[in-house]
Amino acid sequence: MHHYHQDKWQKYIDNELEQWEVQLLEEHLYQCDECMNVYLSLLEGANPLEEIEPSLDFTSKVFEELNLELPSTTKNEPYDRKVLFKYYVVAASITMVLMYGGIFDLFLTEVPRATSEMISSSKRVEEIVPAGWSQRMLDSTFEKLELRSLKQGSDVDEN
Numbered sequence: 221m222h223h224y225h226q227d228k229w230q231k232y233i234d235n236e237l238e239q240w241e242v243q244l245l246e247e248h249l250y251q252c253d254e255c256m257n258v259y260l261s262l263l264e265g266a267n268p269l270e271e272i273e274p275s276l277d278f279t280s281k282v283f284e285e286l287n288l289e290l291p292s293t294t295k296n297e298p299y300d301r302k303v304l305f306k307y308y309v310v311a312a313s314i315t316m317v318l319m320y321g322g323i324f325d326l327f328l329t330e331v332p333r334a335t336s337e338m339i340s341s342s343k344r345v346e347e348i349v350p351a352g353w354s355q356r357m358l359d360s361t362f363e364k365l366e367l368r369s370l371k372q373g374s375d376v377d378e379n
């Protein structure tokens with residue numbers, strides 16, 4: 221494989237190349253670990269003066285932005301509970317994601333199988349149950365609901 225010289229990568233970093241050359245270099249960068257390493261090492265040493273030092277109140281500003289209180293030993297119990305609750309919510313969310321991940325796995329393996337079984341058995345259901353079965357099922361459901369509401373009404377009367 222043809223590799224580009226370090227000087228080329230430096231020019232690429234310094235934005236001193238033509239557009240077509242930039243494209244060639246970028247395409248090469250996606251495929252070549254060797255040149256990627258050269259590029260990254262150049263990039264690391266590129267602008268040492270521009271390295272950003274966090275200001276003294278950086279942490280408190282971040283906490284302010286996040287609408288969180290800065291941890292402190294003088295804080296009393298309600299604060300700790302609040303923080304614990306936040307951690308609990310985060311932990312619960314992660315657990316849920318993992319759970320759903322498992323459920324999705326189940327869906328991928330179980331649902332297609334169950335669906336194909338349903339499709340193959342649905343024809344039999346239509347053969348066994350005569351026409352109008354859905355209406356009769358609906359009617360009987362309403363009957364059951366009426367009976368239940370009557371029963372519940374009598375229960376209330378007894379109390």
Ligand SMILES: [Zn+2]
Nearest residue numbers: 223224252255
């Ligand atoms: Zn290369």
